[in-house]
Amino acid sequence: MEKTSSEKLKENFEIQLSELESLESVYCNPGEFKVEDICTLVDIKEFVSDKTTLLPQYLDVTINLMVNDMKFELCFTLPHEYPNIEPEIFVRNQTLNRSRHIQLNKDLTQYISNVEKGEPCIFSAISWLQDHAEHYVEIKEETSARNDLKDEKYVRYWIYSHHIYSKTKRREIVDLANRLHIGGFCMPGKPGIICVEGTNFDCSEWWQSIKSMNWKRIFLKVEENDQEERGRGFLKFEKFEEVVFTNSGMKFNHMDMGELHVYLDKHSLAYIFKDLFGVDGKSNV
Known part of the structure; x- marks a missing residue:
């Protein structure tokens, strides 16, 4: 008899819990193993036990x-x-230069994609x-290709993701934007929306690094350029931040699009709503 969707989910969760137990028994020293949200782990156990x-x-774990x-932080969702x-x-390491860091994550993602499905693969x-x-x-310090940026144009990237749940990814999205001094926002949930703006060099650096993570689907949907040469007058954000609006849906992960429209309008960017979603936005005011 074919299993129901609930039975399949329980089976998956049981495998996940068993793998986590094995990982925790191996990486038992303080700081080696961390479940990012203990409440999620409790929720999974209660789902499996029909409570x-x-x-x-989704469960986020860091090893x-x-x-x-050298310290490597292995984050998985x-x-x-x-x-x-x-x-x-996603692997984080503070000593690798950015190009090596990106390549490491690409290669690890490629390796995982070839592991037989249906089998736990974290130990692999x-x-x-x-x-x-x-x-x-790479011992040699990273050399930057950027020399004189006086005449570099500003750009704004609008990025669409199938979902953004992982706490480690969300943290890296914000941290890297701050390190590169670019502005914008990240709206987690399903779908996930990211806006980054700054110099062409910095935004490209950020995008190359973020898209090297293992995503179900993420793509650059709209790219705006400072064609009128307004310089910093083109920029709409003073900093980069994560924005969370009213949640809905079974998992409370669907952000309120009306609130997003209000947020965009506040930054004189409401026009982009139709480009992102194919419909005119409506605010809840």
């Missing part, structure tokens, strides 16, 4: 590894369908990282 029918959020005296689909995995990802991390280490 609730509400779907839990800190020492490989050849387990979708409800895992292990039948690949997890979202860890083994791959331990075997290959040294290849990406």
